[in-house]
Amino acid sequence: MEKRHAAANALQQGKGILRLAPTWVPRSFCVPGRRIKLHPDDYYVLGGQRGGIDERWLSSTTPAKNGPLTGKNEGLSAVVYRDGNTEQQILLKDAIDELKGELIGDRLWNQYGSWPMYSKFFDNMGPLPHHIHHNDEKAALIGQLGKPEAYYFPPQLNNHGGDFPYTFMGISPGTTRAQIKECLMNFTKGDNKITNYSQAFRLQPGTGWDVPPGLLHAPGSLCTYEPQKASDVFAMYQSLVNEAIIPEELLWNGTPKESIGDYEQLLDVIDWELNVDPLLHQNRFMEPLPVRSESEMLASGYIEKWVCYKSEAFSAKELTVLPGCKVTIRDSAAYGIIMMQGRGRMGVWEVETPSLIRYGQLTNDEFFVSEKAAREGVDIVNASTTDPIVMLKHFGPANPDLSI
Numbered sequence: 266m267e268k269r270h271a272a273a274n275a276l277q278q279g280k281g282i283l284r285l286a287p288t289w290v291p292r293s294f295c296v297p298g299r300r301i302k303l304h305p306d307d308y309y310v311l312g313g314q315r316g317g318i319d320e321r322w323l324s325s326t327t328p329a330k331n332g333p334l335t336g337k338n339e340g341l342s343a344v345v346y347r348d349g350n351t352e353q354q355i356l357l358k359d360a361i362d363e364l365k366g367e368l369i370g371d372r373l374w375n376q377y378g379s380w381p382m383y384s385k386f387f388d389n390m391g392p393l394p395h396h397i398h399h400n401d402e403k404a405a406l407i408g409q410l411g412k413p414e415a416y417y418f419p420p421q422l423n424n425h426g427g428d429f430p431y432t433f434m435g436i437s438p439g440t441t442r443a444q445i446k447e448c449l450m451n452f453t454k455g456d457n458k459i460t461n462y463s464q465a466f467r468l469q470p471g472t473g474w475d476v477p478p479g480l481l482h483a484p485g486s487l488c489t490y491e492p493q494k495a496s497d498v499f500a501m502y503q504s505l506v507n508e509a510i511i512p513e514e515l516l517w518n519g520t521p522k523e524s525i526g527d528y529e530q531l532l533d534v535i536d537w538e539l540n541v542d543p544l545l546h547q548n549r550f551m552e553p554l555p556v557r558s559e560s561e562m563l564a565s566g567y568i569e570k571w572v573c574y575k576s577e578a579f580s581a582k583e584l585t586v587l588p589g590c591k592v593t594i595r596d597s598a599a600y601g602i603i604m605m606q607g608r609g610r611m612g613v614w615e616v617e618t619p620s621l622i623r624y625g626q627l628t629n630d631e632f633f634v635s636e637k638a639a640r641e642g643v644d645i646v647n648a649s650t651t652d653p654i655v656m657l658k659h660f661g662p663a664n665p666d667l668s669i
Contacts, residue, residue, distance in 0.1 A: 275346035281638025324601025325383035326358035370636030394503035414493035427486025479536025566590030607654035
């Protein structure tokens with residue numbers, strides 16, 4: 266089926282809501298935390314060279330940058346639709362390219378010509394290295410976009426905290442550029458000890474953090490819901506984590522080829538003022554905030570909270586529909602959703618939260634809502650008399666409803 270017809274067919278079948286297939290992504294430098302519902306036999310299904318699957322990408326039109334072994338369409342979400350009696354798939358990127366503003370809204374299409382964000386579950390048993398994401402200016406030197414991101418730690422996916430549920434963030438006030446440069450120059454000498462110059466914060470399920478580009482951070486071992494700009498640019502600045510050596514190529518991962526070996530280039534990626542902010546916790550930590558009066562929402566059968574709200578590049582909400590309730594939820598922008606708990610109906614779709622997913626299996630837990638459907642209102646019915654429906658909703662830049 267021709268792409269335009271397939272995309273229009275999928276949108277019509279879902280009455281403005283697309284069903285998405287799970288998108289699994291391995292990382293060779295990570296050990297899976299085994300909390301993202303993938304079957305225990307499938308975490309290494311792509312082979313030892315690829316590493317374990319510790320990420321599920323959500324509403325993604327962004328290809329994963331996983332080196333020469335990266336699989337075809339790795340990181341890209343697919344839309345599931347029916348063609349006669351069979352289920353077919355089309356990439357969400359292709360559907361958006363064909364339907365444009367009809368799917369994501371004219372505001373986003375006219376400005377970006379694409380869906381400019383995605384989210385993911387990041388599920389690592391241990392901490393990641395202290396690393397950094399480039400801003401637009403630095404990322405442009407290697408043909409990429411900059412990458413702001415944010416964290417929210419869903420209680421449903423954090424039955425255990427992993428090996429190190431603390432995140433190093435920033436650079437301790439008083440640290441000098443020369444001290445950080447020495448750490449970077451010692452990258453190949455074992456432990457470069459860069460986190461000696463950082464500070465760590467204990468991670469708490471049900472809360473989150475804002476991580477702008479240029480901010481050094483070493484994510485801890487909670488399973489993380491991570492909205493971010495549509496980019497996969499990064500560089501690792503810590504050389505030893507949990508006794509695992511980080512390859513030097515990852516230190517220079519975001520550096521133009523002609524500048525590899527120039528440590529000043531690495532230092533210039535760091536937003537120094539942001540990193541040494543004495544109010545780092547106050548300015549970057551995020552408690553969930555109700556979108557309107559909680560008593561008003563509860564009387565209508567639901568509660569909705571902003572969980573990521575400090576970035577212009579994206580935002581995210583947590584929606585809870587109470588047992589046995591039917592609600593209509595309106596938003597001013599297109600968004601992706603992932604089910605965290607419960608079962609019921611959303612528009613024409615059955616929605617349910619799986620307990621266990623085989624690699625390649627389709628689910629009814631991930632969807633993409635067009636701007637038109639979001640504005641008209643999405644009807645959600647909770648089919649359980651005891652269990653709430655909980656879903657996370659990720660939005661693109663400059664959400665018109667966000668006025669915090």
